[in-house]
Amino acid sequence: MSCADVTVLKLNTKGTKVRRDIELALPRSFYARDPVRVAHELLGKILVRRGAKSIRTARVVEVEAYLRERDLAAHSAAGQTLRNAVLFGPPGHAYVYFIYGNHYCLNISCEPEARAGCVLVRALEPLLGVEEMARARQIQLKDTSTGELKRLTSGPGRLAEAFGITRSGDNGADLTDTKSGLWVTRSDFKVDKIIATPRIGITKSADLPLRFVIAGNPFVSGKKTILPRQGCL
């Protein structure tokens, strides 16, 4: 499973490391669709953060869709404000907001023409740059077991911290342009089954089944018994 995707860095004939899919961001057309569709297809894709001399990647394993119509939990529900302006812009941009005085959360705008739907990224499976994620989270990893890695990126606030995502730094970033330093790329990973559940932590429109997770993936947020797993580093 996860170990296979670490080979997004492969060796060419000269033995030099070359980047394959990582440098190709998903196109804007991917995001210019309804949020439920985008949410589904985002599962299994890979979020990439490039710094000056480092790269962090992780697989998307949990998302939530927020709709423009009949969804009172969406930040866009009450219309455009300064905070949510990105949602009313073109698709494929990062909407980053600050919550509970502590955490940032990453959304991706979707739908054509300012319809203000989006997808919240809720959990990732760490792939490359695990040590930098741990640094960003100020966590000392005891090992590379699933249980330890899960602490890095399992939850919207956690993954934002692990990837160094902030409102000042990333709100409005174009995720279809690798020059932004933050983008999403394709993966050969096959998502066998998607499970839909109500969304987490909301009070309005709380019954809609708009949270989507990769069935059985241990990096999905929430408490759960972790099966023992061999380290990946």
Add this chain to the structure above:
DNA sequence: ATATCGATTATCT
């Protein structure tokens, strides 16, 4: 194992 609660601040009413 689950339950409850405090932290901390941008944003909106």
Add this chain to the structure above:
DNA sequence: GATAATCGATATG
């Protein structure tokens, strides 16, 4: 002034 798309710590069975 109240609320919030969370997290981590503490308490309790």
